Amino acid sequence: MAEDIAKYPERFREMEPLSMADHEVASDELEQYVKQLGFISILLVGQLSESLDR
Numbered sequence: 001m002a003e004d005i006a007k008y009p010e011r012f013r014e015m016e017p018l019s020m021a022d023h024e025v026a027s028d029e030l031e032q033y034v035k036q037l038g039f040i041s042i043l044l045v046g047q048l049s050e051s052l053d054r
Contacts, residue, residue, distance in 0.1 A: 014039045020046040 005012040033039040
């Protein structure tokens with residue numbers, strides 16, 4: 001699949017599922033996905049049990 005995405009970068013982009021079970025871990029993973037891997041989107045998985053606004 002990565003090869004197909006590389007052929008058409010304007011049509012397909014990376015999307016990583018991000019578990020919200022532990023929002024501290026999710027925050028660290030999100031930073032890695034964006035800053036190190038260049039992802040532009042995520043898929044939130046799970047439910048939020050509390051507000052993430054601090």
